Structure formats: structure tokens, C-alpha cells
Amino acid sequence: MLQFTRLLTLVPTVFLLFPHAISASSPRLVSSRGSTLSGTITVGQNGTELFYTDSGPPASDSYVTFFAVHGLGFDEGIFQKVQALMQTSGARFVAINRRDYPHSTPYSAAEISVIINGTDSERTQFSTARGVELLTFMSQFIVQKGLSPISADGLTGGIVLIGWSLGNPLPLAAVGSIDKVPSSMQKQLASYMRGLIMQEPAPNILGLPTPAQNWAPLIDTSFPAVDQIPMFNIWVTSYFQQGDLSTRDLNQLSWVVPAVFREPSIFNMTPSQFNSIVLNGTNVVNDLLTVLNFGPQLLLNYQQSNFNTTIRNLLPSMRNSLICGDVSLAFSIAAFWDVEDDNEAAGGGFVSFDLVEGVNHFIHWDNPETAKNVYLASVER
Template sequence: MRTLFAFVSFIAFTVSPVYSLSQGSIVVDGNGVQLTYTDSGAPDSSPYTTIFAVHGMGFNGGIFSKIQALAPKQQLRIVAVNRRGYAGSTPYTPTELSIIANGTAEQGTTFYRSVGVELLTFMDTFIQEHDISVFNGDNRSAGGVALVSWSIGNIAGLAAIAHIEDVPEATKSRLASRMRTFIMQESSSNALGLPAPPQNWVPLDISDPTIPAVHQYTAFAQWVSAYFDHGDLSTRDPNVISWVVPSSFTPFTVFNMTRNQYDTIVDTSSNPALDAAQLALAPALESNYRASNFNSTVRSMLPQMKNWFMTGTRSASFGPYCIWVVEDDNAAAGGGFVDFKTIDGVNHLMHWDDPELALSVYESIIFS
């Protein structure tokens, strides 16, 4: 099912202009929907651990290319999956666009079942094609797979875990024997279907309709890649968060990109707008969030999987706030469902600005 693109297609969706990564696509349903990807490749020895990484709003899978370049030496394989519409992956159909724009709660549930099954099918197909090893249950050992969902990419990651029961038994069995870690990295509360706090602000029309539509996603890419000087986050007080204004003393991540890197990784077209529109499907998003983390039936289908939430102390406001929300939900559910990690000094794009640190954090979580 995997298709290596011809040279013209290869150029069309190249997202890693600096690092040498293999690229391809996997068909994920009977209608020919495909998800493109880049792959760091297998390390020289086995077993190794495979990370499937799902990107966020306005940045395609190329945002993971720096950690992909380092992965093989760490006995890791990183596969960056491009969500629908991004970097050559199949765009949404008119019916799907209608649901995103005006869908009912029931339609949202059906839509995200498809989104989740597509990602699970991608992972399972890659596992079969590359003979990815099972996980033996020893957290210190290599093998198996992890799923990292970054930012609004958590919409897809949570949909996948929540709908594990909706894939064929053979797929479910292969994933159950390999899935060791699910990392929610830097999600916002509204990507989980939960309310944003009253202080919340982003440079989009949901917060500031005075920003011209043509500039909103360029502004967002800059703002979300900034560093923020929050107050004492240990207080868990929303008022210590810098909700609007970034630090004046640390360059934004996008300022550390070459023009070629920016042009091939940052997407300010209709795709981020469609991501933002999906936040209105909150009932389905919340259902997926709660099922993936706190539903014992769903969790029992992936019995070796540990769930984590991670954020940086200098990330945009929604990350430090959301970790408190998930901590509270975890406690309300009785505890032990989700583990948490806060990384000092990093922003929302840690995997680009400090790939060595990012990789070490992923390793510390996966092998804990």
C-alpha cells in the first residue's frame, strides 16, 4: 500500500530541505485517502523504538526533521505523519468540509472516528511493511511504538486512541502488542474539547477579529513560536501566565529558520484555518480526550500504553494552562491515568530549537 512518489511529487511535498529523510505515502481507507510521511529510517541495530509524530496547526511534519536527523543514533526511528491537507496528504472532501464548518455533535463523532481510524491504519500499515517489533513490557527495553501528538495534532492522536475498538481485530492486536507510550505534547484545552480560560488570546479572529484574515496564520506562526516570560507556574494561577505578549529577549523559533525551511514547513493556507474551525466540534473532541485517557475499556485495548502530557515553561499560554486542566481531570478520575512532565526553559517548538533536548525528553518518557 505504500507508494514512493515520482520525482515531481517528491519535490511537491518535500518538507525537509536540510536533512536526508525517506518519504512516501500510505493509503488509509477504501476511498484512496493517503497520508504522506517522512521517515528517519531504521537504526543500524535492532530492536529499536518507533515514534509516530503528528504535527500541529500551521506547521507540517517537517517541523520534526531535526529530531529525525538525530534519531537513528539514539536507537529510535521517527515517522512524521502529515495530517489531511498538509504536505501532499489527501485534502478533506466537500462532505467533510461541511461537517467541519457546520457539523452536529453526531456528525462530529462520525468524522473523528474516521480521522482516528485513518491514523491507526497508517500506523498498522507501517508496522507491517517495516516489521516493527513488539514491545516486551520492560520499560527499559527498546521495541514497540510511541505516538506523539503535538499541539492541535492532539485532535488526531486522541481520535486514534479513542477509536481503537473501531479497527479490525488484526490491527487492534498488532497495535496492542506494540503501543507503549502516548504523549500529548503542548495541547490547548480547546483541542481537548474543553473551554479556554477567559484570559485566553491568540492572534486569530476567535480572539481578535481586527487582524486581517490574510495575515492571521502568519501572525499565529510567529506568536506560537515565541518564548514567553510567565510568572511562577508552580502556583497554578492563570494570572501568572503571559497570555498575550512574548518575551522581548529571545528570538521566535521561526526566526531561526532559513527562508527555504520556513517555506516548506510553515503552512499559512487554508489548512490551519480548517484546524481552527474544528475546535467548534467540542463535544466530539472532549469525548475522544476522556475516552483516550480515562475510559478503562479503551485503555484495556492498549494494555501496555502509558499516557503522558508534557509542556514547556516558556511555551505559549495554552500549554502551561492545559497541563493543569489535565492534572485536575486525572485527579478527579482517581489518578494514575496520565503522567506529566514540564520542561524548563523551552517553548512550543522545542523539537526545532533544541532537538537534542527534545529527543532526550521523549526517551525519558518512553523508557520510564
């Protein structure tokens, strides 16, 4: 993982490389996406807001609502293709911008100070606060939009929370903090929360050890600083020809060189889409620092939300899933195996696993129909 001093060198670079890059404190026009709705919900007493886009309610009266959280450097717009498919599939899809991303409240100076050099206690409080913000968002959305709870037969209603890539820590912090919100909110969310989907995390995003083979352009100091982020955008959206996955051998994975059988997902974006979705500003640095500095908190939230029976009993209808593509990044597959091992060590049955054939880290962009089907299938378990 990058050292802090190395991360700081990226800050001026990203603005030179991407004059369209927008910091979270700057307003941004949201491009029209058909009938997609958008808005903000206040999630804190100090006026903290989270921005979202919403596919809107489908024709049915009772339906499942998915709340999706984006990853590093790609905002809620990365879900727009699968979002557009959900309404005609009898579901609702809400994509949320995390703090420090457009239209959501940027981190304060005090919060950034905790990210950079906070104590362990301060970082735990920071992590819990972000989780409570997301729980509050879902609670408020349920009330404002009149969502139906899980039906008696379990077939309709309720909500599913999705974390993708570096977006995983926020949903995990939310579930791991369910015991920190008022009992009225706990009871409300218990009647709605039917699923938690972890999509393509890396091991260190879960607070787990990083494999020795791990590589990324952002951590390779032989790359000129000016080239690191542009190369990362291509590399992270690429496809990788992996070896025999049945061996569960990290050395069977392609850690560095992408395959050539399919172009990177970022090449399938128009300039307008790229400019509105890809954000290579200071939010990238803050995101990376939360992984570098919050290892104990990431691990605790991962363990609490998946394997802690006290937490799980507060959300008794929640079914946890892990999704990964079989031609995706090596770190995603490594994390997939790690969680399989942890699930088995905990006695099994805590997490369901979907290794999806032929898809990469950006299944929801390149293969939105497949992504939709995988998300919907998680509800049927």
C-alpha cells in the same frame, strides 16, 4: 474562538500574504533532509493516503518507533531536527502529514461540509474515521517496515504516538477509536503501543473550556485581517516570561506579550525551511473549524484515550504523558494544569507530566536534543 464568518475572511488573505503557501491538493517538492525517507500509506478503501517522512531504522534490530503528528500551519517538516537525532539514539522517528496537508489526501467536499455544518452524529463519525485512518497507518507501517513488538522485558520495540499542539486531536481520536477497528488490528497494536504523548495542547483542543484570559492574534478582531496570520506565526513561536507556576493561577501567566530573552523559533528558520514547513492555506481555516465545531468529539476522545479503563485495557502497555515548556504559551500551561486536575479526579496514575525548563511551544525545533531526551524518557517509565 473565531466565528465561521471571521474565519472565511482569512482564506483569500493567506494566499495574498504567502504566494508560496500550498494547498493540500497541490504537489510539493520535498527538500532533501540527509538520509530521511518519505512515502505514503493508503489508509482508506477510497484510496485515502497519509504522507510521512522517516528517519529509517537505527543499527539495532529492536527499537522504539515514534509517530509524530504536526500542529496548525506547520507540516511534518517541523520535526526534522529531532528526527535527524533519533537514528543515532537507537530509535526511529516518523513524522506524518495530516489530511489537508501536502501529499496527504485533502478533505473531500463532503468532509468539508461536515466540518462546517455537520450534525453531531456526522462529526462523531468524521472524528472516528480520522482516528481509524491513523490506526491503519501505524498498523500498515508496522507490517511494511517489519517493526518489532514490545519486548518481553519492555525495554525495546513497540511504538509511541505523539500529538503536538493542534495535532493532538488525531492521536487522541486514534486511541479513542481502538475499539472501532477489527480485533486483529486491536491485538496487533496492543503488542506494539507503548506510549501516547500529548505535547502542548490548548484546553479547547482537548474539548475543555477556554480560559477567560485566552488571547491570540487570530481571535483579536482589532488586528487587520492581513496581519493576523503573520503575527500569529511570530507569536505562537515566541517565548513567554511566566509568573509563579507553583500557584497554578491563570493570572500568573503571560497571555499576550512575548518575552525578549530569546527570539521566536520562526526566526531560526531559513527562507527555504520556512517555505517548505509553514503552510498558511485553507488548511488553517479547516483546522480552526474542527476546534470550533467539534468540542464534544474532542472532549470524548481526550477522556476516552486517557481515563477510560475499557479503552486503556485494550492497549495495556500504553503509558500516557503530557509535555509542556515552562516558558511556552499560556494556553499550553493552562491545559497542563487542567489535565493534572483531571488525572487526579480520575484517581491518578493515568498520565505522567513533564514541565520542561526553558523551552517553548517549539521544543523540537529550537531544542531538538532536549525534545529527543524527553520523548525517549517517556519510554522508560
